[in-house]
Amino acid sequence: xxxxxxxxxxxxxxxxxxxxxxxxxxxxxxxxxxxxxxxxxxxxxxxxxxxxxxxxxxxxxxxxxxxxxxxxxxxxxxxxxxxxxxxxxxxxxxxx
Ligand SMILES: [Zn+2]
Numbered sequence: 377x378x379x380x381x382x383x384x385x386x387x388x389x390x391x392x393x394x395x396x397x398x399x400x401x402x403x404x405x406x407x408x409x410x411x412x413x414x415x416x417x418x419x420x421x422x423x424x425x426x427x428x429x430x431x432x433x434x435x436x437x438x439x440x441x442x443x444x445x446x447x448x449x450x451x452x453x454x455x456x457x458x459x460x461x462x463x464x465x466x467x468x469x470x471x472x
Contacts, residue, residue, distance in 0.1 A: 383420040387413045391428040398439040406439040435464035 390413040397406035410432045417424045424432065431440045438460055440446035447459045451467070459465045 380420055380422060383416050383422060384425070386416055387422075387424065387428065390416075391425070391431075394439040395431070395441070398441040398445060401444075403438065403445060407437045410437045410439055430458070430466070430468060433460040433462060433464050434466065436460065436462040438462065 390409045394406045394409035394413070397403075397409060413424060413428065414432075414437070423429070432438070433440055433446075438445050440458055440460055442448045442458075445461050449457050449459075450470070451457050454470050455467050456470055457465055457467050
C-alpha cells in the first residue's frame, strides 16, 4: 500500500470520526478532526475527497451537520446552499 492510499484511508476515518463527534455535539473535537484531515490532505497534495469537503466549513473548519451545525436550502432547484453556524455559506450545484 503506497503513501497516498494510506493518507486517503486516514482521511476517510477522520471524516467518519468528525461526523460522529458532530452528531454527539462535540463540535470542538469535530473541528480538530477536520483540521487534521486537511493537514494530511495538504501534505499529500491530494485534497479532501469531495464528499468530505462539502461537509466542512472553509471559514472555521466546522463539520457541517445539517440541522445541527449547518442549515441547508435549495436555491432555484439547481444549487444547494449550506450555511454554517459561523455565518459562512457554501454553494454547490445540486448534482455531482
Ligand atoms: Zn463555519
